[in-house]
Amino acid sequence: MIERFDPLKGERLQILDVAGEVRAGLEPAIDRESLRRMYLHMATARAADTKALKLQRQGRLGTFASSRGHEACQVGVASAMQGPDWLFPYFRDLGMYITLGYPLQDYFHYWMGNEVGLRTPEGLNVYPLAIPVASQILHAVGAGMAANYRKLKIAVVTTFGDGATSEGDFHEAMNFAGVFKTPNVFVCYNNQFAISVPRSRQTASATIAQKAFAYGFRGVQVDGNDILAVYAATKEAAETARSGGGPILIEAYTYRMGDHTTSDDASRYRTKDAVLEWEKKDPIIRFQLYLKKKGQWDEAYEKEVQDRASEAVEKAVEAAEARPPAAVEDLFAFTYAAMTPNLKEQLASLDAYLKGAAR
C-alpha cells in the first residue's frame, strides 16, 4: 500500500476523513477488541497529558512536553509494533509508552525529575527517550544493524519531529540505513513546528517523506491525525523491516496542539485561528466517529473509557508522588559499573555535608 502513495506526486495516505468516513478499499482489518484498546490508549494518553500539564502548573511536575494532538501518531505506530520490536523514542511519545505497556508511573517519575523513570522494565524493548534532537535516530539504526547481525526478524522503530530532519544525525542515520539495509521504521511526526520555527523553514523539500528516496528507500506521507492510516503504514513498514526489506520513512502529517513545552508560549508565533482549524481534525474525535459508525461506540462506552483512563492516570500519579526522590548514592552509583575511588570520596563528602557533619 505504501508504494501506492507517492509523496513526490503530493499523495498522502488517509483512510479516515475528518468525519470518520472510511476511504473505500483501505480499511485495515483490526478486530473489535484491538480497536477498543487503541481508543482506550488514545483517551489515556490525552488524560495523562492533561494531568501532567495541571501538575506542572501546581509545581508537582517539571517542564513538560505535551503530546496533545499526537495521539493518532503515537498509538497508531505503537499498535503496529510487536513484542520483540524495539522503540527508540524522542521526548513527545506519551501515547507510545502507554500502548507498549511502559508503566505510566515511571513516565511521570521522569517528568517529575527522577531518573528511575527511564529504567525500562526488563523485557520491554524501549530505549530511554532522547532530548538531543535526532541523536536517537542513529541508535535505532545501530540496533537495526545489530538485528541484522543477529539475524533477528524484528522492526526497530524510532520517532522524531520535523525539526530533527535538519540535524546532521538525521542525514547520517538515513544514509547508514540505506547502505546497511537496516530493519528500521523511521517515523517523523511532522507537527509543523520546532518550538517556534515552522516546517517551511526546516526544509525546502515539498515533503519530508520524499527525502527517503535519496537514501535509496521508500518514504510515505500519512495523515497523522488518522490512526488507521498511521497504523496501516507502520504495520506494512514493520513487516517489510522484519522480512528483510529494509527501512521505510513515514512522515505523519499532524499538528502540535500545545506549546512546545510548558516553558513555551506558542501564541508568540502562531494564531489562535490556526490552532482552531486543527481542533476540528482532532485525532480522538475522528476515531470516535469511526467507531460510532461501526456501532462500537456509544455514550456508555465513552464513560467507561474516560473512567478507566482517569483511574489509570490518578493511580500512576499517586504512585509516582509516593516514591521518595533518589537517594544521594543513586546519583553516583551509576556513573560507572563500579564506583571509582574518586566518586566514593565525593559521595562521602556530599553525604557528610547533607547530614550536617561537614564544616
Place this chain on the structure above:
Amino acid sequence: MIMTMVQAINQALSQEMARDDRYLILGEDVGRDGGVFRVTEGLVDKFGPGRVIDTPLAESAGVGAAVGMTALGLRPIVEIQFMGFIYPAFNQIVSHVARLRNRTRGRFPVPLTIRTPYGAGVKALEHHSESTEALFCHIPGLTVVVPSNAYDAKGLLIASLRSEDPVIFLEPTKLYRADKQDVPEEPYEVPLGQAKIVREGKDLTIIAWGAMIPVALKAAEKAAAEGLSAEVVDLRTLSPMDRETMVASVKKTGRAIVLHEAPKTCGLGAEIAALIGERALLSLAAPVLRVTAPDITVPLSKREDYYYPSPERLLRAIHEIMEF
C-alpha cells in the same frame, strides 16, 4: 613475540573477537584497507565484512550506531581515523555514551570502545595531530586510556574491551611503530585505572602518558648523567585516574613535573597539579611545574618541533624545579 604497538593492538582485537562474537568493528577503511595505520589489517578476512564493517564516512553515525548496538547486547569497537575527526561524534559521546548507564539507572550500560590515534610529532597534515584527551576526561562516565608501549597497548585494550563502561582508547601515532617489544602471545589484561612507575627515582617525579613517556625517559636519562634521579610515572588511564600512585611518588620525591603534549590551560596537568596541592602540599619542596604545548593551534609540520615538548625542554624544567 617481538612486535610493534600496531601489531599488539591488532592481536588484542583479533583474540577478543575470536573469543566473543559480541565484538565487531565499525569505522572508515577498517575492512579491506585494514585501517589507514593498518591496525585492523587482516581482520576482515578472519571475521568477515559483517563484523569488520567499513562504514560510510560519518563519525557521529559510527558512534551513534554503536550505542544502538549495545542495546541489543553487542560490544562494538569504533575506530575514529584520527582524533582530529572525533568532534562530529562528540554529541553522541557526551550526551549518550557517557550518560546512558546513569540515566537509565543501570538498565542500558554502553560497553563500547572508541579507538583513535592521537598526537603530534609525526609531521602529519593539519587536523591530524590532536591531543584533546582533557575534553573527554572532563566527562563523567567515560574511561580514557592511553598506552605508551606495545605490551601495555595489548593489555589495556583487552581490559578496555572487557570493561562494562565505555572507553576512549587513545593510541599515540608517534609510537605505533617507534619501538618493538616482547608481547606475550596469550591474551592478558593490564588493569584500567592503574598507573605504572616506569623509572624509579628519588629527587623528582615526572608524570606523563602515551607519546610523552619516551620523552620523559630520555630526559630522566640525561638528568641521571648530571646526578639527578627522576622517577617517571606512566599514568596509562587518564580517567578515572590513579591518584594514589602519583601522590605516593610525589610524597617520596617532593617535586613534580607534569608533561603533556596538549595545550597548557585546562590540560590534564592542571588537574594533576591541583590534586598534588590537595594531597601532598606539605611534602613539596617546589611548586608543581607543567611542561606542555603552548596554548596555540598545533603548527603545521615545519614548526611542529616548537610545539611538541622535547627531552631538552623537560630537562630545563628539571633544572628549574631542582634549583627552586
